[in-house]
Amino acid sequence: MKILTGNDLKTGAVTWWDGSGWSLNVDDAVDAGDETDAIIAREEAARRINAPYAIEAEKTANGVRPAHIKDRIRGLGPTVRLDLTLKPGDPNAVREVI
Amino acid sequence: MVDSAPNTLRFRDDALVSDPAVTLEAFTDQSNALAVRIEPGEDARDLLPHLDRIRLVEVNFPTFGDGRGYSAARVLREAGYAGELRAVGDVLVDQIAYMKRCGFDAFQPDQPLDAGDVENALTRWPDVYQPTTDERVPIWTLRNGGDHG
Amino acid sequence: MYKYDQWDQAMVDARVAEFRDQCQRRLDGKLTEDQFKPLRLMNGLYLQLHAYMLRVAIPYGTLSGTQMRALASIADKFDRKYAHFTTRQNIQYNWIKLEDAGDILADLAKVEMHAIQTSGNCIRNISSDHFAGAAQDEVVDPRPYAELLRQWSSFHPEFSYLPRKFKFAVIASQTDRAAMRLHDIGINIVRNDAGELGAAFYVGGGMGRTPMIAPLVRDFVPLDQLITYAEACLRVYNRYGRRDNKYKARIKILVHELGAEEYTRQVEEEFTLLLAQNIEPPIAELERIRTYFEDPAFEADASEELSRSDPDFAVWTDRNTQPHRQPGYVSAVISLKPVGGIPGDATADQMRLMAELTEQYSFDECRVTHTQNIVLPHVRKADLFALWQKLEAAGLGTPNLDQVGDIIACPGLDYCSLANARSIPIAQRISERFDANGKGDILGELKLKISGCINACGHHHAGHIGILGVDKKGVENYQLSLGGSEAEDTSLGKITGRGFDEEGIVNAVEISVDVYLAQREDGERFLDTYRRIGMEPFKEALYG
Numbered sequence: 001m002k003i004l005t006g007n008d009l010k011t012g013a014v015t016w017w018d019g020s021g022w023s024l025n026v027d028d029a030v031d032a033g034d035e036t037d038a039i040i041a042r043e044e045a046a047r048r049i050n051a052p053y054a055i056e057a058e059k060t061a062n063g064v065r066p067a068h069i070k071d072r073i074r075g076l077g078p079t080v081r082l083d084l085t086l087k088p089g090d091p092n093a094v095r096e097v098i
Numbered sequence: 099m100v101d102s103a104p105n106t107l108r109f110r111d112d113a114l115v116s117d118p119a120v121t122l123e124a125f126t127d128q129s130n131a132l133a134v135r136i137e138p139g140e141d142a143r144d145l146l147p148h149l150d151r152i153r154l155v156e157v158n159f160p161t162f163g164d165g166r167g168y169s170a171a172r173v174l175r176e177a178g179y180a181g182e183l184r185a186v187g188d189v190l191v192d193q194i195a196y197m198k199r200c201g202f203d204a205f206q207p208d209q210p211l212d213a214g215d216v217e218n219a220l221t222r223w224p225d226v227y228q229p230t231t232d233e234r235v236p237i238w239t240l241r242n243g244g245d246h247g
Numbered sequence: 248m249y250k251y252d253q254w255d256q257a258m259v260d261a262r263v264a265e266f267r268d269q270c271q272r273r274l275d276g277k278l279t280e281d282q283f284k285p286l287r288l289m290n291g292l293y294l295q296l297h298a299y300m301l302r303v304a305i306p307y308g309t310l311s312g313t314q315m316r317a318l319a320s321i322a323d324k325f326d327r328k329y330a331h332f333t334t335r336q337n338i339q340y341n342w343i344k345l346e347d348a349g350d351i352l353a354d355l356a357k358v359e360m361h362a363i364q365t366s367g368n369c370i371r372n373i374s375s376d377h378f379a380g381a382a383q384d385e386v387v388d389p390r391p392y393a394e395l396l397r398q399w400s401s402f403h404p405e406f407s408y409l410p411r412k413f414k415f416a417v418i419a420s421q422t423d424r425a426a427m428r429l430h431d432i433g434i435n436i437v438r439n440d441a442g443e444l445g446a447a448f449y450v451g452g453g454m455g456r457t458p459m460i461a462p463l464v465r466d467f468v469p470l471d472q473l474i475t476y477a478e479a480c481l482r483v484y485n486r487y488g489r490r491d492n493k494y495k496a497r498i499k500i501l502v503h504e505l506g507a508e509e510y511t512r513q514v515e516e517e518f519t520l521l522l523a524q525n526i527e528p529p530i531a532e533l534e535r536i537r538t539y540f541e542d543p544a545f546e547a548d549a550s551e552e553l554s555r556s557d558p559d560f561a562v563w564t565d566r567n568t569q570p571h572r573q574p575g576y577v578s579a580v581i582s583l584k585p586v587g588g589i590p591g592d593a594t595a596d597q598m599r600l601m602a603e604l605t606e607q608y609s610f611d612e613c614r615v616t617h618t619q620n621i622v623l624p625h626v627r628k629a630d631l632f633a634l635w636q637k638l639e640a641a642g643l644g645t646p647n648l649d650q651v652g653d654i655i656a657c658p659g660l661d662y663c664s665l666a667n668a669r670s671i672p673i674a675q676r677i678s679e680r681f682d683a684n685g686k687g688d689i690l691g692e693l694k695l696k697i698s699g700c701i702n703a704c705g706h707h708h709a710g711h712i713g714i715l716g717v718d719k720k721g722v723e724n725y726q727l728s729l730g731g732s733e734a735e736d737t738s739l740g741k742i743t744g745r746g747f748d749e750e751g752i753v754n755a756v757e758i759s760v761d762v763y764l765a766q767r768e769d770g771e772r773f774l775d776t777y778r779r780i781g782m783e784p785f786k787e788a789l790y791g
Contacts, residue, residue, distance in 0.1 A: 010274065011344045012298035047276055051294055068721055070660060073669075074296055078661040080589055080671045084327060084342075098723070138490075163285060163368070165408025169485045172405055176524055192269065192286055196404035212277070222265050224257050227398045228474075229526050230405075237254040238398070238528040242535065 001031035003064065004039060005071065006052030014074050015049065022049055025086065026075030027063030062096070072097040107205040107216065110182055115154040142170035149179045157202070159187040168200045175201035175231040191215040195222060199230045248309045248612055249394050249539045251359045258402070259356045262363055266290045267349035274346070289369055289407065291362030292348055296664045299343040302365040303355060307375035307393040307417070308336030308615040312606035315613065317358040319598035325351050330598065332583060332591045334655060334706055335414070336374050336615040337365055341662055369407045370400035373415040376424045377616040380540060381624040383572045387444060389419035389436055391536045392473065395528065399474050406481050410488035411496035413481070426617060426709060426733035428452045428461045431498045432480060437467070445469050450480055450510065451502030454703035458739045459499040462507040464514060475527050479518035483510065543610035543625055549575025553628050560635050563646035568631070575628055581621040581638060582645040582653065586682040587675050590656040591619030600641050608634050618655050620648070651681045651693040651760070655706055659699030659716060660723070666699035668716025668723035673697055676753045686760060692772045694733070695756070709733035711774040712759060713740040714752060725752035729759065729785060730777045741782060744790055755789055762788045
């Protein structure tokens with residue numbers, strides 16, 4: 001499926017299109033289907049997102065898994081500082097993302 | 099400043115040149131053209147033999163990130179060109195101060211500039227580090243016994 | 248070290264106001280991201296993998312205790328209590344908010360710091376020798392010349408939209424401690440036969456996609472023509488550097504495509520024209536700047552005694568101190584490469600400690616090295632033991648300068664949106680491996696550098712052992728190269744062959760080291776043995 005991601009303009013936080021807004025959690029990302037360009041244009045113009053782009057991803061039992069490792073790391077945080085990731089308590093988080 | 103054409107900002111008192119600016123290629127063929135437009139990849143020094151008759155040089159900025167026009171402006175001013183030097187194209191207010199220092203005295207951006215932003219841009223820098231032909235006295239002169247003049 | 252006068256301060260303050268205004272206009276929608284991006288880059292603000300990243304300038308790597316303390320405060324107040332020292336002697340914060348950028352720059356301005364031109368297609372931070380002012384072999388302290396160039400290049404109206412970024416390094420010794428020939432312009436301050444000081448200009452070096460060693464363009468530019476000559480070099484580049492392809496836009500490509508001779512001819516032509524423009528600063532300005540770089544108040548008869556009774560202290564002294572031109576003093580290197588740690592990272596607490604140590608033991612001056620460590624340039628031998636104890640207690644006393652554990656690594660795919668692979672975990676695994684197998688202690692000098700992508704911010708081309716992370720069908724893969732050198736014997740590493748996965752590359756490094764250990768002759772470093780025996784024995788061992 002095609003999901004959308006970008007950074008919050010003010011804070012820089014990585015966010016994911018959840019159907020109605022931008023979530024900090026990659027697992028909330030929804031399939032934007034054919035609407036990616038339209039959503040990107042609208043949301044960027046309204047400054048609700050900065051530097052958005054569409055990526056391939058799949059829905060798994062655990063949530064949403066971006067196709068590319070770079071986006072998976074974006075969804076988690078730096079693999080070398082678990083304390084700064086979105087899943088600081090999860091020892092398997094890095095292995096799943098790589 | 100004379101708002102002679104849409105979006106134009108001009109810092110000269112003399113009469114506006116109404117001749118259309120010809121391309122560099124056409125200019126070198128025409129002995130009577132007064133206004134020429136140079137593109138980023140063209141050499142402003144091709145104009146040096148003709149400086150005394152040129153009254154307007156337009157320097158095109160197809161994208162603001164292509165900074166060749168800044169060098170074109172400076173080489174013309176350094177060679178003594180005293181006519182209008184106009185930056186045209188993708189000219190944004192955040193580049194105006196540097197452009198002015200390089201010798202541009204007119205601006206014709208694709209998009210109109212906000213007057214307040216222009217004012218801020220032009221009054222932002224109390225001093226300058228390096229000399230150009232704009233005759234602003236650089237800091238290294240001020241601090242070693244020079245003055246603003 | 249240099250101190251701002253009212254003019255320098257006014258310029259930095261004006262820049263803060265300008266950037267605040269630009270940020271507000273971006274937030275209000277008056278600037279698109281495309282319009283804003285070059286402006287924020289010229290203030291060191293990147294949009295990175297996880298957040299905005301701010302790169303603060305540390306001119307020629309020199310910092311006071313107050314400044315180091317302010318950098319620690321910024322880490323606490325605006326970031327996540329740590330920061331990263333870079334391979335260009337700068338510092339980076341990884342978790343910045345755009346809405347805080349103006350306030351951060353204002354805090355920096357209070358301590359004579361800024362983030363001006365630390366990114367963007369303009370002239371970047373000017374790097375220098377981290378032992379400047381202390382090294383026994385320097386001709387003069389190179390930093391006054393770096394400072395003069397810094398001011399000349401700041402807010403330069405003609406050179407702010409270059410084809411690509413532009414990096415200077417300035418040294419003043421035969422020994423190159425700043426990778427000078429791997430810069431867009433490298434300057435070596437030398438003396439001519441008449442004993443006069445001048446600048447040798449090397450133009451067109453760089454790493455990245457197409458690494459090149461800068462050729463000598465002019466062997467002696469008199470000091471009173473230094474700025475004019477630099478201007479000529481830049482103008483030729485601005486006019487003729489390629490703009491059609493981002494990966495061919497550095498000056499090294501221009502110099503390579505024209506040939507050094509033709510590039511030099513064009514520079515000399517421009518230089519002659521520029522001389523008539525009188526753009527050079529008065530010589531009094533250089534003299535004024537030099538007064539900030541005079542010797543600190545060294546103790547005249549400082550003791551040369553150094554106790555070796557503590558074996559750990561003895562090891563650290565042997566490895567992490569450098570001889571000083573003043574008797575009784577050394578330069579001490581604080582390692583930011585603890586075993587298994589993240590190269591170049593320091594916590595805010597560690598930064599505050601380093602600030603104290605800088606003030607107490609080094610005449611309030613420290614340096615950031617391009618190898619991501621911190622130097623205390625002027626330490627009395629009598630104070631060394633006490634200093635070392637404090638470093639040890641804070642995890643800053645790893646005795647691994649220029650050893651295999653002193654790894655240079657870019658942030659890589661853990662932090663950087665340009666990266667293809669993670670570099671930090673590789674550094675950590677290698678560091679742990681060589682600590683565990685005990686070989687780290689017997690290898691001697693081994694400069695290992697890791698880049699997470701072809702942009703080579705980890706300087707892997709210049710590593711005795713270099714590692715480049717690549718993307719192999721979405722999976723991280725690592726190429727091994729051998730034989731690079733960033734010193735005056737500059738050379739670019741050669742790839743061994745097929746790449747390796749994460750575990751494979753750590754093994755490959757150990758295998759290469761084993762070849763060296765088996766083959767080394769008296770006094771040879773890894774680099775020397777490689778240069779003597781060539782690639783074949785390594786290839787044989789790696790690939791069979």
